[in-house]
Amino acid sequence: MSRDHLNHLLHRARTYAGFRRMLERDPARALLDYDLTEAERLALLDRDPHALGACAADHELARWWCAPAATPVGDGG
Numbered sequence: 206m207s208r209d210h211l212n213h214l215l216h217r218a219r220t221y222a223g224f225r226r227m228l229e230r231d232p233a234r235a236l237l238d239y240d241l242t243e244a245e246r247l248a249l250l251d252r253d254p255h256a257l258g259a260c261a262a263d264h265e266l267a268r269w270w271c272a273p274a275a276t277p278v279g280d281g282g
Contacts, residue, residue, distance in 0.1 A: 208261040210239045211249070215266035 214236075218225040228235040232250055241249070248256030249270070257267035 207240055207242050207245060210241055211245045211257075211260060212263045212266060214239050214241075214249070215262060215270055219266060219269055 214228075218228050224235065236246065236249075242260070244256065245260045245262075247253075248260050248262070252271045254267050254271040257271065258264065
């Protein structure tokens with residue numbers, strides 16, 4: 206179940222600029238609604254593609270999130 210939360214979060218960050226900004230500026234607030242393991246939380250916040258992969262994150266979303274300048278697919282707000 207946690208893997209689903211992680212992938213949903215990554216997809217939301219990629220799709221919605223407002224959520225992505227919150228995740229970058231106030232991760233504790235952004236992560237409140239997500240049931241992540243400590244390993245997933247650390248991999249996400251460290252932007253560690255290998256750790257995200259070990260947490261079964263979607264490869265494309267993890268690669269996007271860990272890129273130097275994660276850019277949105279659309280600007281859904």
